[in-house]
Amino acid sequence: MNKVITNKFFLLAVGLIFVQQILIGASTYIIGQAGANIANRPMTAFHYVVIFFVLIFLAYLLGAVSLFFRVKLSNDLWQKYYQHTLGHIAARHYLSTEENKTKTNLWLSGEAISTLDEAGFASVEIIAVYFNVLFTVVALFFVLGAELAGVIFICMLLSVALLLLSKNKIHLLANSIQYKKLSALNAVSNIWDNVFFGDSAAAKSAFAASQHKVGKYFQRMEAYKILEQVISCLPILISIPILVFFSYQQVINDVAAIGSLVAVLPRTLQLFQNIHAASMSSGQVILLKNKIKNLAAFVDNLQGYDYEKNIDEQQISIIDLSSGETIPAAVFKQWDFAATGMAGRFLITGSNGAGKSTLLKYMKSRYKEALYLGPNIEIGKRGIADSTGKKKLSQLAQLYGMSGKVIFLDEWDANLDVDNANQVDAALTQLAQHNVVIEVRHLHPI
16 A cells, blocks of 8 residues: 555645645635625625635646546556566566466456556545545534534544444455455356357356356455445434534524525535545545555465476486487486577477476576477467467467577477478477577477
């Protein structure tokens, strides 16, 4: 939350909101004066009305500019977050699993962007609402007197007290909502393959699993909304009868007060709406603080993959394709392939499940400037939709002409016919004259 309130766009938006709410509070006082003068001095009342509209005009103008900075705030927060998160993950190569890739993409494009968008607006909005309540209560104090303003102030205190009493419950719901949402999104994303490539039973099972997890997420959201409305509405329901009683007493004692009361009545009703909104916004800020805390902890909650533990060195051999020499995996993985001038082509062989691809990833983790091409991995700009084979050829074509690189190729010949595989094979032999090429093959062994 500190990164939100110290952001320059947040400070600009809050500064504008502060001035806006002073103008709105002043307009409440001005319209009250118009009501007090309407019977005896109508032209004076009219002048107050003109001033009221000028103040409202300026207030809405400032609000529009503030809204622009709120959008800038949300955009800036998300851009910094996804860059920081992906940079943090990139420093931990053992997190580069397909599961973590899917989870991270869902997180950044779903929960993270929605949370930071909400934080950008809600953090400013709650300040705007509290400023509005504060300055309006001050204006009503001068227009209606201490009794009526005091009732409204007590309503605010009651709202804050209920919020503090419910703080722990909101914390629990916040954590539950965020992770149940991610679980629901994962379940929904699983439907695609089951619908298009599974049978009717698989599709039905995927839909059922998604409905269950989505239902759990909705239950948590509904529980939070019920709690939110109880906290928000109860103080107002208690205060309104008290406000009516004191208003009646004031009018009995001073009939002229009815003019001021009627003039500010719409603003008083709006004030209760803002107290309701302030209470809801306060609950949302507590919710947001937990969500933002979870954003910061996301990377630490990803499950890593122990490369070395999943490599069976006894089942893997490496063939130097230029000399035909066989190199033990334990020896090969310790070589320094970034050494100046080193080049060659090496084929990793072994039984299924021995950890050939894992060995490639382990070695890539040691060389930051190396390139790794494998299934479901696209380096550079994403290409247009095309067949898997054409995408593979396009990816491999990026390698031609390189020099001084360490290049890891995982099943590069998968989805290629024999002619294309032979052409790429010849190109890789040329590439290996000036680079280190380490590969795992799929269908076309040497």
